[in-house]
Amino acid sequence: MKFLLYCRAMENVRVKKSSAGLGLFANKQFKRGDLIIEYTGETISEEEVNRRGGKYLFELNDDWAIDGKGRDNIARYINHSCKPNCYPELNEEETRVFIYAKKKITPGEELTYDYGKDYFDKIIKPVGCKCANCAIRR
Numbered sequence: 776m777k778f779l780l781y782c783r784a785m786e787n788v789r790v791k792k793s794s795a796g797l798g799l800f801a802n803k804q805f806k807r808g809d810l811i812i813e814y815t816g817e818t819i820s821e822e823e824v825n826r827r828g829g830k831y832l833f834e835l836n837d838d839w840a841i842d843g844k845g846r847d848n849i850a851r852y853i854n855h856s857c858k859p860n861c862y863p864e865l866n867e868e869e870t871r872v873f874i875y876a877k878k879k880i881t882p883g884e885e886l887t888y889d890y891g892k893d894y895f896d897k898i899i900k901p902v903g904c905k906c907a908n909c910a911i912r913r
């Protein structure tokens with residue numbers, strides 16, 4: 776299942792330069808609610824999160840996070856947006872993260888989700904948010 780999901784995702788998205796470094800873009804049309812890709816990586820404890828740091832950490836809950844820095848995890852290229860077209864959802868066990876389309880997405884559109892207040896305030900805000908929504912306001 777994991778492997779099939781990975782192969783499908785590799786066909787449906789591509790990595791390209793975006794306003795915030797590299798980004799992930801749609802290769803095909805997605806409809807609202809479509810599963811686009813899984814955010815994969817090593818599951819690590821909060822203690823290990825504090826030790827490692829890094830920009831590819833996805834918090835699962837207060838105790839655990841996924842370190843998505845691995846090359847296989849192309850979902851790591853999804854940038855933050857204040858008006859995103861995707862959203863992440865955890866499975867019931869809070870062990871896996873899946874990225875879904877929040878609305879209809881057309882081929883060529885950049886895929887984005889809201890990183891959440893903690894990540895935004897700590898990492899995005901100090902450098903200035905480069906999402907399309909904030910660019911319009913500048």
Ligand SMILES: C[S@@+](CC[C@H](N)C(=O)[O-])C[C@H]1O[C@@H](n2cnc3c(N)ncnc32)[C@H](O)[C@@H]1O
Nearest residue numbers: 795796797830831851852853854855904905906
């Ligand atoms: C998970 S990575 C996304 C991929 C990243 N652009 C890259 O080239 O590897 C998260 C990092 O991308 C950058 N980033 C993502 N969204 C951003 C945004 N809206 N504004 C500014 N930087 C952003 C920040 O450096 C953040 O720590």
Ligand SMILES: [Zn+2]
Nearest residue numbers: 857904906909
């Ligand atoms: Zn923004």
